[in-house]
Amino acid sequence: MPFIPHTESETAAMLEAIGIDGIEALFDEIPAGLRVPDIAAVPPGLSEMATARLLAERAAANGAPLCFIGAGAYEHHIPAAVWEIATRGEFYSAYTPYQAEASQGTLQLLYEYQTMMVGLTGLDVSNASLYDGASALAEAVLMAVRANRKSHSKRVLIPRTVNPVYRRVVQAIVSNQGIVVETLDFDPRSGALDPAALPADPGDFAALVVPQPNFFGVLEDVDRLTDWTHGHGALVIAVVNPTALALLKPPGAWGTQGADIACGEGQPLGVPLASGGPYFGFMCCKSEHVRQMPGRIIGRTVDLDGKPGFALTLQAREQHIRRSKATSNICTNQGLLVTAATIYMSLLGAEGLRRVASTSHANTRRLRDALCAIEGVAPVFTRPFFHEVVLRLDADVDRALERLADAGILGGYSLKREYPELGECLLVCATETKTPEDLRRYADACGRALARA
């Protein structure tokens, strides 16, 4: 029987021990009228070989286009060792380290992960992960409203330069708690918030979300935005790309006091694109806010003999202890992905991660230059960017993308639906995985696509 080891004689012995004639008797407390005779819409089981063939056909049916889409998920080279180690059964098939003595491997790894995220963000503490970047931002918004002792406001400001899906997820998750999300518009020339255009008297608010880079790839004036926010008694929530943090000023160093919370999508750190998940959300904060942070946190302590070891800590924040008074309902998080990310960051180190970031950036710039050499393609925003850039076409952007897809190229993310005021605009990204030939292939196909438009 698939994955069931019982022989007939063992089953018989077990039934006899229980004192029943057959397995069906085990379900005798379920009202007879509720029993379902069959689950006919589930197909019969397949052998492993037949399943492998089916899945190989399905995978092939996706095709293997050359992809220049970023928009929140980035293709990077993943060293072979990352998933070789992460899928070892001892990591893959363990659970939340409730029994600390039997989970020191996972616990130490998570402590090392927390240390790495503290290093990247320049903040004091990290949790052990949330679900993904979007839900991490929603948790950060809830956390900021709880943590802000200067303001009891439930108003949070989010610029339109934050990933539009993230904004929608925040809305879906926080609105039931009476939190009001207000959007701030961006400067159409620079593609970023204009600190000079922020209101002198914004009214009481709990926090401002500051993306770096923002959804357009544009780098925000994080220092001035941070100081403006703190000047009004509100907290700063940074939404950051972890690869970029190898290069860019960390949230902990923004402005005169630093951001209060940093969160984002951990996928670029060794997690494959894989249709959007599983990824992981990360969250770091200043130590004064640690008791308001959601999710698991690992601490170093000592055992009965004084030997160092690791354990889940600050569990009084969590649902399994606090129930209705918990900081969040989160229970399971994304441990396996954090395992991969920790191995990835160890293999790359600060210098390797910096090179991934800078090469991705240089590649995107080369792609921008190659595309902007084509008549009818132009850059849009004036501020500096990181590894993703907005281009404007003289033609219908969705039709151009269709033509590129005909040529096996995913040419980027159309901004038309979310930002109609920008016109025919495209968000493109070329990470370190793209070769000069790949860039040329895109530019050639783009030239042809626009010529036919």
Added chain:
Amino acid sequence: MTLIFERSAPARRAALQAPAEDAAAVADIPAALLRAGAPLLPEVSELQVVRHYTRLSQKNFSIDTHFYPLGSCTMKYNPRACNTLASLPDFLRRHPLAPERYSQGFLACMYELQEMLKEVTGMRAVSLTPMAGSQGEFAGVAMIRAYHTARGDHARDEILVPDAAHGTNPATAVMCGYKAREIPTNAEGDVDLDALRAAVGPRTAGLMLTNPSTLGVFERRIEEIAAIVHAAGGLLYYDGANLNAILGKVRPGDMGFDVIHLNLHKTFSTPHGGGGPGAGPVGVGEKLKPFLPVPMVGKTGDGYHWITEKDCPQSIGRLSAFAGNAGILLRAYIYARLLGREGMRRVAEYATLNANYMAVRLRERGFELAFPRRRATHEFIVTLRREAKTLHVSAMDFAKRLLDYGFHAPTTYFPLLVPECLLIEPTETEDKATLDAFIDVLSDIRAEAEATPDTVTGAPYTLPVRRLDDVRAARELDLAWKPAAAPP
């Protein structure tokens, strides 16, 4: 215990893993936006990394290495084929925003998974997007809220939750803007119907229920419960934590539930990964269909497409940046195809057989079952209150001593209603010899507790560390390593 940072040496690198230096790469980014110094990451070789994390892995208990009867968590074997096939390169490289024409293989799998989950739960529609059980719960309660709001029924501000429920239930109710109100359980482990009748009313938005409950028994009067809640205008929420016990035998939709979530990392055997990822799809009856979270997958002719906000204007919206934990959904799909309909029914049968066998054998050895007159489901509760009182050896001591004998501990001190409890869930993938060995060891530990209680209260002895000082961990917070200060 050496940290990866302590293996670091300046300028040592795994050079092949990153691209070559490109000096002018970031010349266009102003210095004010760049970081001043390098972040603290280890500088180590590839072999150092591989050896360090391989050795760390060996400090873990896991399903692949140990019996792991962690009640309510369904720690069953995670078939290797699910991981291998979900990791085919064309699945891994698919960008989540790839157009539908480059997504048909993936979308076909997701559509068929939705259909299979509808069938096994008896619900009318399924959304796969919630990323864990707690997000599934959030989605479910948010839909209940959206339903009442859409009807102009704004007075309902309470979610009823049995006192035996998982902590996520009341926490979720609060996240959705509700008050959580507890309903007591009677001595036989069923919801106290009189208390329920007294609690329901015009303020009742819904009842969250796990069936079988966390007490390891089937809620026999589920149809009456459904009738009481529905008569009061509330909706019934099914927490799918224990679906493994009834897969293919009885369906939440037939019991009267309006909305459910499943834990695919439990019932559909996707990996627990040292604490996730999970996947918590939601299923609904007709009333809640308009409110399902997006995206979902639809089918027209031979083609598959995304169903989005445009198609579902009343949707509670999006809960993830893309489409949930896609790779986990794919693993669950593969597992479902391997098992098929007969295999699914056998899951519930043998999970229940194993639990009842263990319960009977442990009772024969003199252990006290929390609900001895009830049939066990896929899990059951032993209470060690007698041992705690007479021998001064607690359930936690038993749990720690089990580790020395090579067994992961059952869930301890949950549910909160039963004193000194072990919640034991063997799952269907364990063989009789393993169950017998566990039963013998639990008896041996009780003998130790009688003869030399200190042996048990001081356990474990054979693991990388002995019991850890949790109080110190919380009081003297050490949450990240810091390099030793340079000598002055």
